[in-house]
Amino acid sequence: MSRPTYAIIDTQAFVANYRYAKSLAPGSRALAVVKANAYGHGAVTLAHALSGQADAFGVACSEEAMELRESGIDNPILLLEGAFDPDEIELADRANLMLVVHSQHQLDWMLKAKPDRPLTVWLKIDTGMHRLGFTPQAAPRIYRHLKDSPHIGEVVLMSHFARADEMDSDATARQLDTFDDTAHDLTAPFSLANSAATLAWPQTHTQWIRPGIMLYGSSPLAGSRIDTSALVPVMRLQSELIAIRDLAAGESIGYGGRFVCDKPTRVGVVAAGYGDGYPRHAPDGTPVTVNGQRTRLIGRVSMDMLTIDLSTQPDAAIGDTVQLWGDLIKANEVAQLSETISYELFTGVTRRVHFHYR
Ligand SMILES: *Cc1c(COP(=O)(O)O)cnc(C)c1O
Numbered sequence: 603m604s605r606p607t608y609a610i611i612d613t614q615a616f617v618a619n620y621r622y623a624k625s626l627a628p629g630s631r632a633l634a635v636v637k638a639n640a641y642g643h644g645a646v647t648l649a650h651a652l653s654g655q656a657d658a659f660g661v662a663c664s665e666e667a668m669e670l671r672e673s674g675i676d677n678p679i680l681l682l683e684g685a686f687d688p689d690e691i692e693l694a695d696r697a698n699l700m701l702v703v704h705s706q707h708q709l710d711w712m713l714k715a716k717p718d719r720p721l722t723v724w725l726k727i728d729t730g731m732h733r734l735g736f737t738p739q740a741a742p743r744i745y746r747h748l749k750d751s752p753h754i755g756e757v758v759l760m761s762h763f764a765r766a767d768e769m770d771s772d773a774t775a776r777q778l779d780t781f782d783d784t785a786h787d788l789t790a791p792f793s794l795a796n797s798a799a800t801l802a803w804p805q806t807h808t809q810w811i812r813p814g815i816m817l818y819g820s821s822p823l824a825g826s827r828i829d830t831s832a833l834v835p836v837m838r839l840q841s842e843l844i845a846i847r848d849l850a851a852g853e854s855i856g857y858g859g860r861f862v863c864d865k866p867t868r869v870g871v872v873a874a875g876y877g878d879g880y881p882r883h884a885p886d887g888t889p890v891t892v893n894g895q896r897t898r899l900i901g902r903v904s905m906d907m908l909t910i911d912l913s914t915q916p917d918a919a920i921g922d923t924v925q926l927w928g929d930l931i932k933a934n935e936v937a938q939l940s941e942t943i944s945y946e947l948f949t950g951v952t953r954r955v956h957f958h959y960r
Contacts, residue, residue, distance in 0.1 A: 606842040606921075607874050609951055610928070610958045611643055613651035615834035619817045620652055622832050623800055627807040631657035633680060633793070635814035637666060642879075642948040643818060643837055646673045647959050653677055660812060664690050664699070671697050680724060683734065684708050691715040702726050702760070704734040709744060713751055720755030723748055724793065729780040730773065731764040738784040745788050758810065759790045766798035766806075767822045774803055798822040801830060820944040824934040837948060838928030839880070839955070842921050843892070845871040846912060855901035855909050861886050868912040869900065872924045877905040879951035880926055881940035884908075888939045891925040892918050 624632050634656045636645045649659055649670050658678035661667045663686065667679045676698075684702040685691050688711040694701050695717035703709055704726040712721065725745060728735030736744050741759075748754045761781050765773040778794070785792060793810035795803065800811045801823055815822050818837065821830035847869050849855070854862045855869060870892065876882040880903055888899040890910050901909040912918045927933040933944035940947075 610838040615836045623813040633658040635660040637662040722756045724758040729761045729777040760793040839926040841874040861900040870910045870912045875906045883940040891930045
């Protein structure tokens with residue numbers, strides 16, 4: 603037997619979450635965002651589970667796109683940051699990848715390229731995120747450049763929201779207004795909505811939504827009034843009890859002695875730590891389950907192990923299953939307590955963890 607630390611991936615939950623995203627935006631196509639190895643879940647397997655239904659996939663770079671192409675995925679694929687050098691325009695032509703164009707240097711490469719087929723381009727407009735994209739003032743001119751080039755086929759107009767997860771902010775409405783002012787008299791499909799906007803801002807759905815985190819069953823709107831209970835967690839991170847000990851009141855546990863027992867305490871040692879992607883910043887009290895029952899982390903997380911309170915579970919035994927996040931413990935709960943987001947937890951799961959696909 604090997605170390606019992608698993609990420610169990612429910613491919614059907616991924617498909618169900620995609621269908622749910624589509625049901626929220628019935629008039630839109632949906633680009634399933636599978637960058638960063640499908641947010642740490644395994645892009646090849648999940649893309650294959652969805653390939654019969656996905657309108658397109660979105661990735662961050664050509665390496666991620668080629669991994670999918672070489673595994674037999676032939677759905678449309680968008681490079682979300684476009685080309686990083688001129689050679690990638692040729693690669694996009696050969697491998698039939700769609701490209702974002704967000705800056706003048708990418709536009710120059712594209713207008714010089716001589717692709718065999720017209721390229722599909724997603725023109726990115728910066729409506730307030732201030733990271734990538736052309737200014738609203740420049741965008742109509744860039745659009746016409748692209749339209750005039752015989753090497754460019756379809757042009758999609760896109761933008762990205764900075765604060766779509768904040769229900770009380772008017773930032774999303776302002777970005778949408780800016781986009782409408784810029785794009786309303788340009789003939790093109792539009793794409794604005796990430797997961798948060800797909801869930802909370804229906805007026806942003808337009809022709810293409812771009813859901814990411816919601817496909818993995820995690821809500822970007824945790825704690826808001828928006829109902830996201832239909833999302834099904836795709837990843838279950840679990841391990842087992844590998845030791846159990848009884849400590850007296852006053853004894854401390856692990857590095858730094860952070861947790862001191864205030865009464866005689868039964869402590870379980872679990873084979874998972876920050877070397878597996880569990881956050882080292884998780885405080886005492888972070889929830890875990892043993893055999894499906896909730897208890898809490900006590901003591902600092904170490905690289906290969908963490909320690910939990912078994913006082914309420916006297917029957918727990920070596921080899922019992924401990925869930926760290928999944929259906930019983932939302933990744934968002936662990937993330938919030940550790941001052942991060944579920945995106946970072948998922949993408950941080952390391953290759954030492956055994957991935958099982960269902
Ligand atoms: C990552 C990404 C998304 C998906 O965002 P989520 O918050 O995970 O839904 C959408 N659009 C772009 C451009 C992205 O980079």
